[in-house]
Amino acid sequence: MRTEHRREDSIVTITACNRKELAYFSKMTKSTTDPLKKNAVVMGRKTWESIPEKFRPLPGRLNVVLTCTNRSLGEEVIVHTSLEDAIKDLHNRQDVETVWVIGGSSVYDEMMKSSYCHRLYITSILKDYSCDTFFPEIGSQYISVSDPTVPSGIQEENGxxxxxxVYENTEYVSIKNI
Structure with a gap:
């Protein structure tokens, strides 16, 4: 669950100059254990619109956009008016392995408060930036864990x-159990 990056509770979007982070994001959100399945990326309308048109929809993933108006964004994009409906729809699909919530702030907040959120994958930028949008507070139900697919230690690119x-939700309930 991530595409924007946490530093001092601020959301900072790293530009294409940070190829290492973009490659990591792409690898994480595309990788599946079943070659017959793909992952889904769920985002709010503003996050969708922040992606340059030439990169929309994000390739190799099922793109789901949440918006108040049920409008078409193209044949390759699924539109839902609520996160709950999107999660239920994706759970019922046989071709989806993992659902990644990739922003924005209100979508993160809603998902993080849900017992269906299993893990948070966050990139913490070790520099202060002036921001006007903030990442939701990570609740006490989340504990820091390691994941062998995630590089450890401090990374650096272009200064x-x-x-x-990685944080795991101790109150996680698989949607399969409802």
Whole structure:
């Protein structure tokens, strides 16, 4: 669950100059254990619109956009008016392995408060930036864990230091159990 990056509770979008982070994001959100399945990326309308048109929809993933108006965004994009409906729809699909919620702030907040959120994958930028949008507070139900697919330690590219962090929801309930 991530595409924007946490630093001092601020959301900072790293531009294409940080190829290492973009490659990590792409690998994480595309990788599946079943070659017959793909992952889904769920995002709010503003996050969708922040992606340059030439990169929309994000390739190799099922793109789901949440918007108040049920409008078409193209044949390759699924539109839902609520996160709950999107999660239920994706759970019922046989071709989806993992659902990644990739922003924005209100979508993160809603998902993080849900017992269906299993893990948070966060990139912590080790520099202060002036921001007007903030990442939701990570609740006490989330504990720091390690994941062998996530690089450890401080990473650096183009003078920007960052660190990947993984948190697991101790109150997680698989949607399969409802």
């Amino acid at each position: 920007i230091q960052f660190q990947y962090k």
